[in-house]
Amino acid sequence: xxxxxxxFALVLAFALSLVLSIVPIVGARxxxxxxxxxAEPASFAILGLIALSFAALTVAYVQSDFSVAxxxxxxxxxxxxxxxxxxxxxxxEGSMLLWILILAAFGGLVALFGSNLPATLRxxxxxxxxxxxxxxxxFVLASSNPFARISPPPIEGRDLNPILQDIGxxxxxxxxxxGYVGFSICFSFAVAALIEGRIDAAWARWVRPWxxxxxxxxxxxxxxxxxxxxxxxxxxxxxxxxxxxxxxFLPWLSGTALLHSAIVMEKRSALKIWTVxxxxxxxxxxxxxxxxxxxxxxxxxxxxxxxxxRGVFILMILIVFIGGSxxxxxxxxxxxxxxxxxxxxxxEGGLVLNNLxxxxxxxxxxxxxxxxxxxEAVTGEKVSVGAPFFNMTFGPLIVPLLLxxxxxxLLAWKRGDLYAASQRLFVAxxxxxxxxxxxxxxxxxxxxxxxxxxxxxxxxxxxxLTDLALKAGIGKASPSVMFxxxxxxxxxxxxxxxxxxxxxxxxxGIVAVSTLEVERIAVMQPGDTLDVAGYExxxxxxxxxxxxxxxxxxxRFTYSDRSGRERGxxxxxxxxxxxxxxxxxxxxxxxxxxxxxxxxxxxxAPDGGIVVRAWWxxxxxxxxxxxxxxxxxxxxxxxxxxxxxxxxxxxRSKPARAVExxx
Amino acid sequence: MAMxxxxxxxxxxxxxxxxxxxxxxxxxxALGQKASYFYTPADISEKGVAPGERIRxxxxxxxxxxxxxxxTDVSFAVTDRIETVTVSYSGILPDLFREEQGVITEGxxxxxxxxxxxxxxxxxxxxxxxxEVADSMKARGIWQEED
Numbered sequence: 001x002x003x004x005x006x007x008f009a010l011v012l013a014f015a016l017s018l019v020l021s022i023v024p025i026v027g028a029r030x031x032x033x034x035x036x037x038x039a040e041p042a043s044f045a046i047l048g049l050i051a052l053s054f055a056a057l058t059v060a061y062v063q064s065d066f067s068v069a070x071x072x073x074x075x076x077x078x079x080x081x082x083x084x085x086x087x088x089x090x091x092x093e094g095s096m097l098l099w100i101l102i103l104a105a106f107g108g109l110v111a112l113f114g115s116n117l118p119a120t121l122r123x124x125x126x127x128x129x130x131x132x133x134x135x136x137x138x139f140v141l142a143s144s145n146p147f148a149r150i151s152p153p154p155i156e157g158r159d160l161n162p163i164l165q166d167i168g169x170x171x172x173x174x175x176x177x178x179g180y181v182g183f184s185i186c187f188s189f190a191v192a193a194l195i196e197g198r199i200d201a202a203w204a205r206w207v208r209p210w211x212x213x214x215x216x217x218x219x220x221x222x223x224x225x226x227x228x229x230x231x232x233x234x235x236x237x238x239x240x241x242x243x244x245x246x247x248x249f250l251p252w253l254s255g256t257a258l259l260h261s262a263i264v265m266e267k268r269s270a271l272k273i274w275t276v277x278x279x280x281x282x283x284x285x286x287x288x289x290x291x292x293x294x295x296x297x298x299x300x301x302x303x304x305x306x307x308x309x310r311g312v313f314i315l316m317i318l319i320v321f322i323g324g325s326x327x328x329x330x331x332x333x334x335x336x337x338x339x340x341x342x343x344x345x346x347x348e349g350g351l352v353l354n355n356l357x358x359x360x361x362x363x364x365x366x367x368x369x370x371x372x373x374x375x376e377a378v379t380g381e382k383v384s385v386g387a388p389f390f391n392m393t394f395g396p397l398i399v400p401l402l403l404x405x406x407x408x409x410l411l412a413w414k415r416g417d418l419y420a421a422s423q424r425l426f427v428a429x430x431x432x433x434x435x436x437x438x439x440x441x442x443x444x445x446x447x448x449x450x451x452x453x454x455x456x457x458x459x460x461x462x463x464x465l466t467d468l469a470l471k472a473g474i475g476k477a478s479p480s481v482m483f484x485x486x487x488x489x490x491x492x493x494x495x496x497x498x499x500x501x502x503x504x505x506x507x508x509g510i511v512a513v514s515t516l517e518v519e520r521i522a523v524m525q526p527g528d529t530l531d532v533a534g535y536e537x538x539x540x541x542x543x544x545x546x547x548x549x550x551x552x553x554x555x556r557f558t559y560s561d562r563s564g565r566e567r568g569x570x571x572x573x574x575x576x577x578x579x580x581x582x583x584x585x586x587x588x589x590x591x592x593x594x595x596x597x598x599x600x601x602x603x604x605a606p607d608g609g610i611v612v613r614a615w616w617x618x619x620x621x622x623x624x625x626x627x628x629x630x631x632x633x634x635x636x637x638x639x640x641x642x643x644x645x646x647x648x649x650x651x652r653s654k655p656a657r658a659v660e661x662x663x
Numbered sequence: 664m665a666m667x668x669x670x671x672x673x674x675x676x677x678x679x680x681x682x683x684x685x686x687x688x689x690x691x692x693a694l695g696q697k698a699s700y701f702y703t704p705a706d707i708s709e710k711g712v713a714p715g716e717r718i719r720x721x722x723x724x725x726x727x728x729x730x731x732x733x734x735t736d737v738s739f740a741v742t743d744r745i746e747t748v749t750v751s752y753s754g755i756l757p758d759l760f761r762e763e764q765g766v767i768t769e770g771x772x773x774x775x776x777x778x779x780x781x782x783x784x785x786x787x788x789x790x791x792x793x794x795e796v797a798d799s800m801k802a803r804g805i806w807q808e809e810d
Contacts, residue, residue: 384700385698389694389696393689396689602755
């Protein structure tokens with residue numbers, strides 16, 4: 001019964017989203033207040049219905065109701081409760097439902113906080129959200145119904161793919177979807193602006209917090225996915241340039257560009273048309289990502305069981321929304337007037353440079369990702385584009401951007417002074433160079449590339465610190481004045497510095513682990529030892545262990561440092577999940593500072609030994625710590641919106657304040 | 664100083680254009696160099712592959728062909744039921760690497776005609792058949808979808 005209620009709620013939500021896609025737009029067109037007023041209650045009702053539907057599916061999972069096909073295919077009565085709940089979105093149907101739930105939640109937030117938006121803009125934005133919801137609800141109902149029953153109901157479920165039975169599933173997809181779907185708000189605002197043919201700085205003030213929130217969530221989602229793959233797959237890699245990883249990286253790149261161009265639009269009323277185009281492109285790339293992941297057209301570790309009809313359906317959604325919005329853009333973009341002029345060397349100029357590099361890098365990744373599809377369509381030959389391509393193209397394109405980042409915040413609006421900025425950055429430059437040289441000469445056998453990469457990483461970190469120090473008035477004021485000025489700096493200045501420093505830390509981790517990593521592989525018998533970058537790893541033997549829904553053989557290792565002192569134990573295991581007849585590798589990982597010792601078990605060798613693969617991963621944790629910095633930077637910048645715009649303290653809606661100041 | 668606004672604008676546009684040209688050239692060059700083509704064993708015997716050319720070789724792991732030499736070296740045969748190619752690999756095989764399962768290996772033939780793989784992919788799903796493998800085996804009428 002609960003399941004049927006969930007299904008029914010989904011159908012109702014679809015019907016309502018059709019109403020939402022049409023009525024408010026008509027109202028905005030003919031200026032009818034009552035028609036426009038449909039938008040808010042409809043948005044809330046859709047959110048409520050989809051939440052109800054999602055809750056119904058969750059109940060089916062928690063109760064292990066195997067008469068629901070989706071639960072039977074992806075759950076097991078012995079599965080721990082956490083994985084019963086996360087299993088709701090650990091499959092195609094459920095993950096699409098989560099996607100729509102988040103979409104509806106964003107629509108609800110706009111309806112809730114949008115009371116100070118111009119009425120027609122609000123109606124149009126919510127209507128566009130309604131169109132996206134209608135398309136995806138139809139998709140779920142027609143081709144991916146999570147509520148389908150089977151009769152007679154099986155006694156036991158087929159269990160969730162063991163790879164997904166991990167805490168990562170609780171965090172990675174929801175965060176990633178918050179990012180993906182969050183960009184739908186930017187898209188809806190862009191389309192609404194095009195429909196109205198009017199756009200101003202208030203529009204940018206509205207769009208920026210949503211972009212920031214979506215971007216921060218996407219950053220976290222990608223980082224979490226990367227760390228999850230790193231520890232779960234047992235290959236020791238943190239990024240594979242897999243098509244699905246690229247699919248999440250593309251909206252991140254263009255979302256980062258959007259974040260920066262929206263600043264120009266908000267502060268200087270320039271780059272209007274470009275910002276609108278970026279907002280459309282960013283969500284289009286999110287949709288493309290959804291298509292690539294869900295259709296299985298590209299070979300990837302992420303694709304769930306594939307079904308051609310689904311691929312065609314999402315492709316049609318893709319064509320309608322991307323094609324439609326770009327056509328609207330082509331017709332209406334000329335009505336958007338361009339704003340303030342600026343010199344090439346200026347804050348605006350720097351941000352344009354940022355956009356040029358980010359979009360070009362995104363285009364390269366997009367071409368590499370879609371190239372196999374294109375070649376197969378044209379010549380019928382099958383080709384794969386892997387890490388070597390992306391390393392060769394993305395690397396050279398992104399390095400100049402990293403070098404330029406510290407200059408940006410130091411340039412003035414309209415007309416900047418590159419020479420003065422260089423002088424101010426001299427200390428940061430000298431320190432980064434020093435660290436690079438120290439790395440080159442002090443660490444054994446290191447390459448010039450590694451030293452250069454480390455120097456670039458520190459250049460970014462010191463550049464961010466320089467910006468903070470200068471804005472606090474270093475050298476011009478007494479320490480107490482400096483401290484007060486520092487504390488009083490706008491939150492967005494802190495946000496920028498945190499995000500740029502985080503970029504440096506991530507770069508540091510990537511450079512260190514790519515150039516200094518040590519990998520050892522050996523067949524080991526109990527008692528054997530293996531030297532990994534100065535640590536001695538001793539294999540103590542295999543111990544059987546029974547988990548709730550799996551059995552495993554735990555390889556136990558003790559490791560000691562150069563002086564022979566024992567430092568601890570590492571347990572790395574081979575698991576077997578009987579429900580799916582599927583083995584998995586559970587890597588053993590221990591952290592030392594920001595570096596990690598990573599041990600994975602392979603197959604049994606004929607002589608009774610076991611293949612052991614061990615890595616020393618220097619400074620690897622900085623990859624994800626840097627991402628956390630970027631996320632926090634995004635969050636801190638969001639706080640700034642409330643304070644800087646300075647609306648009455650009683651009101652809690654931050655975007656509303658943005659509009660008050662604008663008017 | 665002497666630059667007019669028009670000239671400045673031209674310089675900026677020229678710079679951006681030069682950058683985009685550079686990026687396009689780099690991308691096309693990298694696609695030519697780094698994209699690896701997919702072959703089945705039958706394709707290889709038909710078309711031939713030069714030693715050292717990086718390719719993806721896909722098919723099924725032939726029954727009884729997995730042989731472990733000392734240490735971490737392993738060799739196995741990849742077959743499409745028409746032709747068979749023996750693959751040498753050193754490292755840990757994926758968890759779902761089994762006989763009669765779809766597999767994709769990436770590497771190159773050495774001078775002696777041995778295929779040396781540096782990557783072996785078998786996906787983390789028990790029903791998985793790599794799409795390239797499934798398509799080419801379907802095209803040759805060897806493999807039908809079981810459902």
